Amino acid sequence: MPHIKTGLIACILLGITAGTSVAASNMVLSGEYTFYTDEMSLEMIGQNICMFPDTQSGKQLPRSKSDERDLWFCFSDFQQARKVLDIPATPPKQGCGYSGKLTVEVADYRINEQQNDDFDVARLVKVISHDKPEVIECQP
Template sequence: MGWGLSLAAACLIAQGAAADGLARVKKDGALYHYAGQVQLSGSYDYSRDENAMSAVGDQFCFSPDKGSARKIPRERGDDRDRWFCFENDKQARTMLEVDKLLKDKRVCSLRGKATIEVDHYIADLTDGTEANDTARLLRVVRLAPAKTTPFVKDTQHCRE
């Protein structure tokens, strides 16, 4: 049985880029699909700021810290920053305990630290778009409460 697992792992890795628990299993146009799970530490964030909404839209995202960033695979020539938004956005907001904060219309943005486990990582390398990578949040290992920033009065911009 051990040989079968080793052979399967070798086949996954032979298909493409791999990084600490994630291995490319499929390429669909500009989308690169990765199998496996990975634990990451870093910052989760969400912003209703006008500029953020035009760039990322209504998505809840995560940026791994420097030590965890190397766990996110990159294809040859892909030098983008390593961050992603949660494909299971609604569940991620609940799991990271921010859904109640986001009901407050005075909150412009929020940010907190966490250690999480994700799978189903998809890198979107579509040229000329504001596309971003996605992953499914499986579990929150450690969580620090989010810090919020209010709107600047009568604007759609966050206070600095």
């Protein structure tokens, strides 16, 4: 019986960690962030603030050469990211969210290597600089 338990635990742990890899060190990244508040975006991405690193700093992201996906990830702690980026707690009256430029330090970068709707995530360690949030115009 112990072999069955050990095998079951190993399968569960493998299932939890499969398709995920983690960056070994902290990274300083520059780029743009977005937080969409429209119904369709919230349904697809959820309540997440996501970052799109610029080409130069994006080279730090731990991706395989065969991974051709766009470089982007979401911060793992929405409330903390919203607060330190000064993103209003309420959606804009006219618009579908907020965006701005930023430079941040992130850690615990987790790559989603599965073919599913999940996305990469990273823990926001520190905001080095950021623009005041601008309202994102809604697309027709």
